[in-house]
Amino acid sequence: MANKSSIDSIKEELLILETKMATEVGLRLNMLRGLHSEQFESGKNLIEYLTLRKEDLRSLQDDLHVHGLSSLASSESHMHRQVQAILERLGKSYTEEELDMCTYSFSKKRIKDKSQQLFGKQLLEDIPSLMVTFDSGFADNYALVKSLLLSGMNVARINCAHDDEATWSKMIHKIKKASKQTGLDCKVYMDLAGPKIRTKLLGKGKEEGEIKVKDGTMIWLADDAKGFDAEEVVISPNEPGIISMLQKGDRVFIDDGKFGGIVEKVKKNKVGVRINRVSSKKGLIKNEKGINFPDTILKIPSMTAFDRSCLPFICKHADLLGYSFVKTVEDISILRETIKELGVKNPSLIIKIETHEAVENLPSLLLEGMKHRGFGVMIARGDLAVEIGFERTGEIQEEILWICEAAHVPVVWATQVLESLNKSGMATRSEITDAGQSANAECVMINKGEHTLEVIATLKNILKRTASHRIKKRFRFRSLKIAEKFMAG
Incomplete structure (x- = not known):
């Protein structure tokens, strides 16, 4: 026989979660009413799901599973109704109006x-x-x-x-x-x-459309090649304003991450990037390859x-x-x-x-x-x-x-x-x-x-x-x- 105190504890925790879901939905009713009419119930379910997912529910899930109840897994599309279904099994009664219309079958059809x-x-x-x-x-x-x-x-x-x-x-x-x-x-x-944040070779390798680099190479990101020596590797990100947004320590990745580096020098109109990863066998940075700046807020x-x-x-x-x-x-x-x-x-x-x-x-x-x-x-x-x-x-x-x-x-x-x-x-x-x-x-x-x-x-x-x-x-x-x-x- 199931331990009554543990069942009561599960029920209490679910009731608290249900109250939190109702509160969060209430706070965002104006936002939800601004959705397309066919999206309202979906938006409401999203808020209810996020309310639960800001909590760590692993212990509750284990308790639910041990007692033969739904652990809430695979209930993303109908979260509140699933909580209600468990509470019904634990003795709570709902009126027809109180039951959430976003059931498993409703959400499955909606998707x-x-x-x-x-x-x-x-x-x-x-x-x-x-x-x-x-x-x-x-x-x-x-x-x-x-x-x-x-x-x-x-x-x-x-x-x-x-x-x-x-x-x-x-x-x-x-x-x-x-x-x-x-x-x-x-x-x-x-x-x-x-x-289009893509490479455009401006210095060495410009004519060939590619340049060989290795670990430790310093490459420069700049909008033009003014002030650089002919042997320096200069690359434009091909999008105005990016250079000024980069800061020392920011990571830079080129060609789907085949080349990685860290911004080491920040100067007027140019930044120096020290290459610390070359995953390409040939080690060639080519024109028109994507550049990513994961640490930089690009405005x-x-x-x-x-x-x-x-x-x-x-x-x-x-x-x-x-x-x-x-x-x-x-x-x-x-x-x-x-x-x-x-x-x-x-x-x-x-x-x-x-x-x-x-x-x-x-x-x-x-x-x-x-x-x-x-x-x-x-x-x-x-x-x-x-x-x-x-x-x-x-x-x-x-x-x-x-x-x-x-x-x-x-x-x-x-x-x-x-x-x-x-x-x-x-x-x-x-x-x-x-x-x-x-x-x-x-x-x-x-x-x-x-x-x-x-x-x-x-x-x-x-x-x-x-x-x-x-x-x-x-x-x-x-x-x-x-x-x-x-x-x-």
């Missing part, structure tokens, strides 16, 4: 409906939708586009950081033609390029002048608009106001989580995005891994999935999915495991490569095998820093 709204109807309902990144060559290859659609592509991704409107138009024409001919729906997703807009010039075309042709390098609520507000000023239709919004700041601000970003009826999140794991550290990527992508599930916000799992298979025709073992993890998202993005059709076939096979297992994990609720930060705000 399914939102995913279908964003990514279209799927032929295989038990696996995530498949998004395929288009290469320039797709614009002149109708047979390939049709084959991708027949193989299971639900969403075609066009990255506006590459090519131009003429090429994008060709891609869209072939997508629409293939969709009409096959009778299969395919959504068009277009990314805003965002600020540059997420939307550039180029992005603004692309918006009329994107809003006319795209079903989904991808917003790159979103960091703050203001970034989303600026995009919304810009679209309103242009007087064009508003595609469904997908914000890309790819910076440390975006992770910290995730709950606020979700609530701002949920002012839209159609809204989703992309975990852009390439830049994100460099920004937060590769060793934290697995942990953070799980946290993003949990928080988005609590908000009933569909997630796109992106970057390097089966990338070796796509480029070389052979997948690594770790890639297969990673692809299996992607079953926890509502959509999986495949990058461009030579073996895209094979990647789709392999990914579908993996997802079919793992989808039926994915809700059986049991997570423990230690306190989440993201939740603590939001609830304290």
Whole structure:
């Protein structure tokens, strides 16, 4: 027989949590009423989930499990109703009006409906939708586009950081033609390029477009090559104002983290970075490679002048608009106001989580995005891994999935999915495991490569095998820093 005092203790703790959830929701009612009407219950559940996740509930979870009760794991989408269900088992009675309408079945349907709204109807309902990144060559290859659609592509991704409107138009024409001919729906997703923080060699190696560096090399970041010797390595981050934002001790990563360094010297209009990690075999820093500054608060807009010039075309042709390098609520507000000023239709919004700041601000970003009826999140794991550290990527992508599930916000799992298979025709073992993890998202993005059709076939096979297992994990609720930060705000 269960110990009565321990049962009473569990009940008391759950009642306290329920009161806290009601209090936090009450404090944010005005915020919740500002969401799209179809997002209200989802926003409310997000607040309730974050209320619990600012606490360390591991001991309570163990007690619940020992007594044969739900440990609250896998209840992100209907947290308050799950607490109520446990309390009912422990003797508390609720009126019909008191019971939270956000049940397991309600939330499951809500996420399914939102995913279908964003990514279209799927032929295989038990696996995530498949998004395929288009290469320039797709614009002149109708047979390939049709084959991708027949193989299971639900969403075609066009990255506006590459090519131009003429090429994008060709891609869209072939997508629409293939969709009409096959009778299969395919959504068009277009990314805003965002600020292009990329290498531009100004000094040594400028003519070749690459420069060899090794551990201990001092490289300089500057907007121009004035005052440097011909043998010095000078690189522009290709975005005005960044140099003045850097401070001594800030980390700098180049080319997806293949090169790492520390800001050692700060001078007028230039900073010296001492390279302390070279992971590339050839040790070549090339033009047009990404640069990340994880310790630096970059006060540059997420939307550039180029992005603004692309918006009329994107809003006319795209079903989904991808917003790159979103960091703050203001970034989303600026995009919304810009679209309103242009007087064009508003595609469904997908914000890309790819910076440390975006992770910290995730709950606020979700609530701002949920002012839209159609809204989703992309975990852009390439830049994100460099920004937060590769060793934290697995942990953070799980946290993003949990928080988005609590908000009933569909997630796109992106970057390097089966990338070796796509480029070389052979997948690594770790890639297969990673692809299996992607079953926890509502959509999986495949990058461009030579073996895209094979990647789709392999990914579908993996997802079919793992989808039926994915809700059986049991997570423990230690306190989440993201939740603590939001609830304290």
